[in-house]
Amino acid sequence: MDKNQQQLINQFPILKQKINKFPLVYLDNAATTQKPQVVIDALVDYYTNFNSNIHRGVHKLSQKATEAHEQARITVKDFIKASSSKEIVFTKGTTDSINLLAFSLGESMLKENDEIIVTELEHHSNIVPWQMLCERKNVKLKVIPVNDEGELLLDEYANLLNERTKIVAVGHVSNALGTINPIQEIIDLAHQYKALVLIDGAQAIAHIPVNVQELDCDFYAFSGHKMYAPMGIGVLYGKKHLLEQIQPYQGGGEMIESVTFEKTTYNELPFKFEAGTPNVEGVLGLEAAIHFLLKEDxxxxxxxxxxxxxxxxxxxxxxxxxxxxxxxxxxxxxxxxxxxxxxxxxxxxxxxxxxxxxxxxxxxxxxxxxxxxxxxxxxxxxxxxxxxxxxxxxxxxxxxxxxxxx
Amino acid sequence: MAIGEKEQEIIQEFLLFEDWMDKYNYLIELGQSIPIIEDKYRNESHLINGCQSRVWISAEMIDGKMILKADSDAVITKGIVYLLIRVLSGENPNDILNAELAFLNQIGLQEHLSPTRANGLTSMIKQIKLYALAFQTKEN
Structure with missing residues (x-):
């Protein structure tokens, strides 16, 4: 075995165990990856040294936690090459990201008889939120078919696109078959029709370097737990001018600028999409996982x-x-x-x-x-x-x- | 033989196996003697929800006893359903409703019992008890 890989394996304590007396062979990484010690340490460090609710706190611990949380946002921004940390919305995971988007986009930008395109390869979480939107708004869902090998038929995709197409939602990598989809072509073609593109990156983020600006995708969603980070943390990347245009998904603390019973105004990006106390430990764990990925290359x-x-x-x-x-x-x-x-x-x-x-x-x-x-x-x-x-x-x-x- | 006695009998049989492979091999063998569900019942309404493999279970009342038949497209699942049928089929609905089925733990199949487990053993037990409840209600 490669010496570097052995050094990598050693960083995952869970892999040392035996299952039914056999050394564990963990081949369920598309469901969730295991966590390296540095990620586990980041969570312990947070609770040991500076756990505190973030934003608005005047005391030292809160300031430290806030700084760490916002620094992590910058780390995520740099990792996926977004242009601003305002474009990084923390969510519970890919499913949450897509639900947020389907709701907010739907309420703000879609009308009856508009069309949404997904693919036959999608995970349910990149189908069902769009179906729910279709029912709410009387919008049509269209599906890009695949060939027998599990590859998208781009000619068919081109035929599905028209001026009513508003959203194209496609997985970067298929969780069921492993197909890497030609997302660049898909994005470019969608943009010819002024349709917005969401890439579900859940299965790609730990395997393929992602540059959202180069891709020019409008939205990119992924989960921490499939990239060596903790569960319950995810990201929705969105182009700033689009996130600014769409309305919030959930209301509550954090996401507001001011509240009166007559009128509430919303906080600026990205906070208007982050109602409630955030998952600070998850964010810090995600940052540790990104540092891990960068260090290991x-x-x-x-x-x-x-x-x-x-x-x-x-x-x-x-x-x-x-x-x-x-x-x-x-x-x-x-x-x-x-x-x-x-x-x-x-x-x-x-x-x-x-x-x-x-x-x-x-x-x-x-x-x-x-x-x-x-x-x-x-x-x-x-x-x-x-x-x-x-x-x-x-x-x-x-x-x-x-x-x-x- | 009462439900409890049949459970004990199965526990004794499984005590013979120390090796997990022998245990699964036995389960596979047992599945072959399952009373196969009649074709007319092999349909959506007899399909158990929550199973990764397809499992059909039917129940009929004959002389006050509930007769269970089943099938599955997975062999291990078939063995597990067989055990349920061996213990519960031929009993009256009331006894079936009260059965705790602790033997499943004792023979080391507890890993199949968690609510989310893909073979849906919990769903199978629930369905059998629903049949029993329906027959009991009808009788009363």
């Missing part, structure tokens, strides 16, 4: 991952009863597969007994499962700490599973 981490993904693809293709689901030319960190004659649930149960954590089922992406005519898959999803040796363990476990079920 995201490009280097992606290299580890693609080597492992390619190796796993090669090895699983050698097992005659295994069929890989999703063979896009460009994939990141997700390997979905089926074993002929064995239900994914049965396989997942046996893999778990052998200390291998995978996910089975439809991966919150029923439409793509329906499109491919399957009910679900077994999904191994990789992070930078996964190794070829672990892939060998997976392969051996698949053979054992096949032996058991015959």
């Amino acid at each position: 995201l490009n280097q981490l992606s290299k580890f991952e693609s080597e492992v993904l390619n190796y796993a693809t090669e090895q699983l293709n050698k097992i005659s009863r295994v069929k890989i689901i999703g063979n896009a030319a460009k994939k990141a960190s997700v390997l979905s597969f089926l074993i002929d004659g064995i239900h994914p649930y049965d396989a997942g149960t046996i893999l778990d007994q052998l200390g291998i954590a995978v996910r089975t089922g439809n991966h919150c992406a029923e439409p793509i499962m329906n499109r491919l005519g399957i009910r679900g898959t077994i999904r191994a999803s990789f992070a930078a700490y996964n190794t070829k040796e672990e892939v060998d363990r997976l392969v051996a476990a698949i053979h054992k599973t096949i032996d058991m079920f015959g």
